[in-house]
Amino acid sequence: MNGCSNQxxxxxxxxxxxxxxxxxVLLLGALAxxxxxxxxxxxxxxxxxxxGDVDYLDPGLxxxxxxxEVIYPVDRPLISYKAGSTDxxxxxxxxxxxxxxxxxxxxxxxxxxxxxxxxxxxxxxxxDVKYAIERGFAQSVPNSYAGVYFGTLVGVPKTSPATPKGxxxxxxxxxxxxxxxxxxxxxxxxxxxxxxxxxxxxxPEEYASKFDNKKQSDxxxxxxxxxxxxxxxxxxxxxTGVGYVAxxxxxxxxxxxxxxxxxxRPAKADEVIFSEGFQDSTVLAxxxxxxxxxxxxxxxxxxxEMQPIMANSSQKKQLFFTPVSGTRFIPxxxxxxxxxxxxxxxxxxxxxxxxxxxxxxxxxxSGKIATHFIDPGFGTHGFDxxxxxxxxxxxxxxxxxxxxxxxAEMKKAGFPSGMYTGPTLTMVAxxxxxxxxxxxxxxxxxxxxxxxxxxxxxxHATMYTDFCNVPKVEPNICPNVGWQADFAEPQTxxxxxxxxxAIIPRNNSNWPQLNDPAINAxxxxxxxxxxxxxxxxxxxxxxxxxxxxAAAVPWLxxxxxxxxxxxxxPALQLWNGGSPDVAFMAVK
Amino acid sequence: xxxxxxxxxxxISAPDLSEIVGRGPWELFWLRxxxxxxxxxxxxxxxxxxxxxxxxxxxxxxxxxPPNAQYPNTLNDVGTPVTGPSADFLFGVDKVGEDVFSxxxxxxxxxxxxxxFSTAIAVFVGVIAGMVAGxxxxxxxxxxxxFIDVMLAFPVLxxxxxxxSACAIGNGCLNGLIKPGVPTVVAVIAIINWTYIGRIIxxxxxxxxxxxxxxxxxxxxxxxxSILFREILPNLVAPIVVYTxxxxxxxxxxxxxxxxxxxxxxxxxxxxGQMISDSTQYFNIAxxxxxxxxxxxxxxxxxxxxxxxxxxxxxxxxxxxxx
Numbered sequence: 001m002n003g004c005s006n007q008x009x010x011x012x013x014x015x016x017x018x019x020x021x022x023x024x025v026l027l028l029g030a031l032a033x034x035x036x037x038x039x040x041x042x043x044x045x046x047x048x049x050x051x052g053d054v055d056y057l058d059p060g061l062x063x064x065x066x067x068x069e070v071i072y073p074v075d076r077p078l079i080s081y082k083a084g085s086t087d088x089x090x091x092x093x094x095x096x097x098x099x100x101x102x103x104x105x106x107x108x109x110x111x112x113x114x115x116x117x118x119x120x121x122x123x124x125x126x127x128d129v130k131y132a133i134e135r136g137f138a139q140s141v142p143n144s145y146a147g148v149y150f151g152t153l154v155g156v157p158k159t160s161p162a163t164p165k166g167x168x169x170x171x172x173x174x175x176x177x178x179x180x181x182x183x184x185x186x187x188x189x190x191x192x193x194x195x196x197x198x199x200x201x202x203x204p205e206e207y208a209s210k211f212d213n214k215k216q217s218d219x220x221x222x223x224x225x226x227x228x229x230x231x232x233x234x235x236x237x238x239x240t241g242v243g244y245v246a247x248x249x250x251x252x253x254x255x256x257x258x259x260x261x262x263x264x265r266p267a268k269a270d271e272v273i274f275s276e277g278f279q280d281s282t283v284l285a286x287x288x289x290x291x292x293x294x295x296x297x298x299x300x301x302x303x304x305e306m307q308p309i310m311a312n313s314s315q316k317k318q319l320f321f322t323p324v325s326g327t328r329f330i331p332x333x334x335x336x337x338x339x340x341x342x343x344x345x346x347x348x349x350x351x352x353x354x355x356x357x358x359x360x361x362x363x364x365x366s367g368k369i370a371t372h373f374i375d376p377g378f379g380t381h382g383f384d385x386x387x388x389x390x391x392x393x394x395x396x397x398x399x400x401x402x403x404x405x406x407x408a409e410m411k412k413a414g415f416p417s418g419m420y421t422g423p424t425l426t427m428v429a430x431x432x433x434x435x436x437x438x439x440x441x442x443x444x445x446x447x448x449x450x451x452x453x454x455x456x457x458x459x460h461a462t463m464y465t466d467f468c469n470v471p472k473v474e475p476n477i478c479p480n481v482g483w484q485a486d487f488a489e490p491q492t493x494x495x496x497x498x499x500x501x502a503i504i505p506r507n508n509s510n511w512p513q514l515n516d517p518a519i520n521a522x523x524x525x526x527x528x529x530x531x532x533x534x535x536x537x538x539x540x541x542x543x544x545x546x547x548x549x550a551a552a553v554p555w556l557x558x559x560x561x562x563x564x565x566x567x568x569x570p571a572l573q574l575w576n577g578g579s580p581d582v583a584f585m586a587v588k
Numbered sequence: 589x590x591x592x593x594x595x596x597x598x599x600i601s602a603p604d605l606s607e608i609v610g611r612g613p614w615e616l617f618w619l620r621x622x623x624x625x626x627x628x629x630x631x632x633x634x635x636x637x638x639x640x641x642x643x644x645x646x647x648x649x650x651x652x653x654p655p656n657a658q659y660p661n662t663l664n665d666v667g668t669p670v671t672g673p674s675a676d677f678l679f680g681v682d683k684v685g686e687d688v689f690s691x692x693x694x695x696x697x698x699x700x701x702x703x704x705f706s707t708a709i710a711v712f713v714g715v716i717a718g719m720v721a722g723x724x725x726x727x728x729x730x731x732x733x734x735f736i737d738v739m740l741a742f743p744v745l746x747x748x749x750x751x752x753s754a755c756a757i758g759n760g761c762l763n764g765l766i767k768p769g770v771p772t773v774v775a776v777i778a779i780i781n782w783t784y785i786g787r788i789i790x791x792x793x794x795x796x797x798x799x800x801x802x803x804x805x806x807x808x809x810x811x812x813x814s815i816l817f818r819e820i821l822p823n824l825v826a827p828i829v830v831y832t833x834x835x836x837x838x839x840x841x842x843x844x845x846x847x848x849x850x851x852x853x854x855x856x857x858x859x860x861g862q863m864i865s866d867s868t869q870y871f872n873i874a875x876x877x878x879x880x881x882x883x884x885x886x887x888x889x890x891x892x893x894x895x896x897x898x899x900x901x902x903x904x905x906x907x908x909x910x911x
Binding site for chain 1: 656657658660663664665666667668683684685768850854855856866868869870873
C-alpha cells in the first residue's frame with residue numbers, strides 16, 4: 001500500500017535532452033497518483049486530540065482509559081467489546097470460556113489464523129497468551145492488577161521474580177496450540193471479566209524476552225500488534241521516534257498481517273493519529289467542530305462549549321454522553337481525628353453541597369448526583385441491587401447540603417454548638433480547574449460547620465503518588481479522587497477502594513483507609529460467588545454498608561462527553577467510559 | 589536708551605538678591621513635579637488604590653459579599669456564571685459564584701503587597717550588591733558581576749515557574765522560611781529583580797567613587813563603610829527612586845503572570861492574574877469576569893508607570909550631578 005512513497009524515493013538524475021519524455025511521464029504518473037491513491041490516503045485518516053499522553057504502550061502495563069483507545073485496536077486480549085456495547089465479545093478467544101469445576105476451571109479456545117505484525121509475522125498460539133499473563137507477575141513488568149485478578153491461579157509465585165525468564169505458572173495450561181485452560185485455587189466471580197484486560201493480549205516470548213529481561217522492561221516501545229492496526233514502527237519493530245513521540249503523537253497504521261476474516265472490527269480508516277498537547281479544552285472542542293480534529297481523547301468538552309452545541313440541531317448529533325462506570329467521591333481519612341468519628345463523617349456527608357460541586361464540572365450536563373458507589377451504568381449488574389437512585393442515606397434538598405442536619409450530627413459527635421472547634425484540616429487537591437474549583441466548593445461547604453482547611457495544591461499525578469496514595473502522609477481530605485470499574489463487575493468498584501485488606505503503604509486506593517471487619521468479611525464471601533445474580537445481590541448489600549459508614553461522600557456519577565467531527569461516523573467504547581473506538585470509526 | 593557713562597549695573601535692574609533662595613535638589617524636584625499634571629493624577633490614583641487595599645474589609649462589607657463566599661444560585665444549570673453586574677453583585681460573579689467586586693478589591697491587596705515587598709527586597713539586595721561590586725572592584729566585583737550575568741541569562745518566566753512550583757509543595761522552601769502563597773511569589777520576584785538594580789547601582793558607584801568629594805573624604809580619614817553610606821549612597825537615592833517606581837508595575841504584572849500560569853499566590857487568595865486566567869474560558873459569556881480585574885490591573889500599572897516617568901523627568905539627572 002506504499003505506492004506514493006516509492007514515487008518520492010525516485011532519485012533526481014541529471015536532466016538530459018532525452019529525459020524530457022521521462023519527466024513528462026513522471027509528472028503524469030504523479031498526477032495520476034494524486035487523483036486516485038495518494039490523495040485519498042490523507043483523507044482516510046482519523047485524528048484523536050488529547051491533552052496528555054498514554055500511561056504505557058505495553059499491553060501488560062497500560063491501565064488508563066486513554067491508553068485503551070490505542071491498545072485495544074492494536075493488541076487483542078482474549079475478550080474485548082464491540083463499539084456501542086458492553087457485552088463480552090470473544091476477541092483472541094474464538095468463543096466465551098467454558099466454566100467448570102464450580103468456577104475453578106476456565107477453558108478457552110483461541111481463534112486460528114491470527115498473526116503477529118512484522119517483524120514477528122507468525123501465527124499466535126496459546127503459549128503467547130500464557131507468556132503475556134505470566135510476565136505481568138515479574139518485577140520488570142509491574143502490572144497493577146495481575147495479583148488482584150489473576151492471583152488465584154494455581155502456582156502463582158509468592159514473591160515476584162525480577163524478570164519473567166523461567167517463570168512458569170502451572171495454573172495456565174496449554175494442552176495444544178489453540179487451547180488455554182486456567183485453573184484457580186478457589187472460585188472467582190470475576191475471572192471471565194478479567195480476561196478482557198489487556199494483560200491477556202498475546203506477547204511473543206522469543207522477541208519480547210530481550211526487553212522483558214531488563215530491570216524495567218521496555219517492550220512497550222517495541223511491541224508487536226495482533227489487531228487491525230499497529231503502532232508505526234521501523235523494520236526492527238521499534239516504535240520510538242517512528243509511531244510514538246512521547247507527549248506529542250502516536251501514529252497507527254494498518255497491520256499488514258491482519259485478516260478481517262479473523263476479526264469483528266471493520267477498521268475502515270487507513271491511519272489513526274493521536275495528537276497530544278492540547279491543554280486548553282476549549283481550543284480542542286473548537287478544532288473538532290471545525291473538522292481539524294475528529295474526536296476528544298482524554299479531555300472532556302467544557303460546559304461553555306457544550307451549551308451552544310446542544311442548542312445547534314446538527315452539532316447536537318455529534319455529541320454523545322456516556323456513563324463512566326464509576327463514581328467521584330470525597331474520602332474522609334479515618335486513620336486520624338476528626339474523621340475517625342462516624343458522627344463527624346455523617347455531618348460532612350450532610351453538609352457538602354453536591355449540586356455546587358457538580359456545577360464545577362458542567363452541572364446537569366456532567367452527570368447525576370451520586371448517592372452510593374455502584375453507578376447507574378451497571379443497571380441490573382449491581383446498581384438496582386444497591387438501591388438504585390432511591391438509596392440516599394444523607395439526603396438534602398436539591399442535594400445542596402443540609403446545614404441543620406449536619407450540625408445535629410456534630411452535636412452527637414461532642415461539639416455542643418454544632419460547629420467544629422478542633423485543629424485545621426489538611427487537604428491536597430488539584431492545582432488546575434476543574435479539580436481546584438471542586439476543592440474550593442468543598443472548603444466552602446465545610447466552613448459552614450466550622451472547619452478550617454489548609455489547602456495544598458498539586459499536579460494531579462503528584463497529588464496521587466506523593467500524598468493521597470500514601471497512608472502515612474495522607475491529608476484529612478483528598479477531594480479530587482474517583483474510581484472507575486476495571487470491567488463490568490461491582491467488585492472492581494468496591495474492592496480496591498473500601499476493602500480493609502487492600503490498604504498498602506504506597507499506591508494505596510483505599511483512601512478513607514476503611515477497615516471494617518464486617519465489610520471485609522462480606523467481600524471475601526462475595527468474591528467467590530459464581531452465579532451472577534447472587535453475586536450482584538451480595539455486592540449491592542456491600543455498597544449499602546459502605547455508604548452508611550460515610551467513609552467517603554459520593555457526589556457524581558459522571559457522563560463523559562464525546563464530541564465527533566462531522567467528517568466521521570462516530571463509534572464509542574461504551575465499556576471504556578465513552579472513549580472513541582477508532583477501529584469502528586470511519587471517515588464519511 | 590541707555591546713555592554712555594550710566595552705570596549699567598544700576599540700569600539693568602539688579603537682581604533682587606533677597607529673592608534668590610538657594611534651593612536644594614529636592615525642592616527643585618518638587619517644583620518641577622507639581623507642574624506635571626499627569627504625574628499628579630497618577631499619584632492620586634495610586635493613593636486611591638492603596639487606600640482601597642487598606643480599607644478592603646470595610647468596602648467589601650458595605651458594597652459586596654465576603655470574597656470567598658460562594659453563591660451557586662448565580663450560576664446556571666451547567667455551572668456557567670450568568671449573573672453579570674447588578675445591584676447585588678457590582679461586578680458580577682465568577683465561575684464558582686463568588687463576588688467579582690470583592691475579589692477585585694482584595695486583589696489590590698495581593699498585587700500591592702507582592703509588588704511592594706518584592707521590590708523592597710530586590711532593591712535592598714541589589715543596592716548592597718551593586719555598592720560592594722562597584723566600590724571594592726577586584727574579586728568581589730568579579731564574583732558578583734558574573735553571578736548577575738548568569739542570573740540574567742536565565743529565561744525569567746521559566747525560572748519563576750520553576751522556583752514557584754518547587755516552593756508550592758507542603759511546607760515550602762528553606763525549611764519553611766518561604767511558605768507557599770504570597771511569600772513564595774515575593775521571593776521569586778525578588779530573586780529575579782535584584783540583578784537589574786544591582787547592575788545599575790554598580791555602574792553608578794563606579795563613576796561616583798572617582799569623584800573629588802570621595803577623594804576628599806578619604807583624605808580626611810573616612811573609612812570605606814563611612815564613605816559608602818555617607819558620600820555615595822545619598823547620591824544613589826535618585827536612581828533608586830526612579831528605578832523603584834518603574835519596576836513596581838513590572839512586578840505587579842509578573843505576579844499576575846505567575847498567577848495566570850498557575851504558580852501564583854494560590855486559588856484561595858483573590859488575585860487579578862488568577863482571575864484573568866480563570867476567566868478565559870468564559871470570555872464570550874461572562875465578559876465581566878475578565879474586564880474588571882483586567883481594568884484594575886491596567887489602571888494600576890499605568891498609574892505607576894506614569895508616576896515613574898514623572899519622577900524621572902522631575903529629577904532631571906543633570907541637577908543631581910551638580911552638587
